[in-house]
Amino acid sequence: MRIYEFQDLIREIYFEKDNRRGIDGTFVWFTEEVGELARALRLGDTTKLKEEFADVLAWLVSLASLCDINLEEMAVSKYDKGCPKCGQKPCTCREF
Secondary structure, three states, rough: HHHHHHHHHHHHHHHHHHHHHHHHHHHHHHHHHHHHHHHHHHHHOOHHHHHHHHHOOOOOOOHHHHOOOOOOHHHHHHOOOOOOOOOOOOOOOOOO
C-alpha cells in the first residue's frame, strides 16, 4: 500500500469524525499518540511500539487530510533528492 492509499483509507474511516473534532482537537489526539509512542520507546516494549507507530501514522495522515495535504506528494517532493538542507544521501549536516 502506498502512502496516498493509506491516507485515503484513514480518510474513509475517520474523516467525518475528525472533521467534526476539527484540526485543533485532532492535533491534540495526535500529540497524545506521540506521547504513548514515547512511553513505549522508553520501556522498550516491542508490541506496544508497533501499535503506537501505527497509531501515530494514522493520526498524522488524519491531520494532513483535514489540512488538505497529500503526504505522499509532499514527502516525495521534499526528500526525493536527499536531505532538504545539505542535499546529500545520507545527510551530512552537522548536528549541534
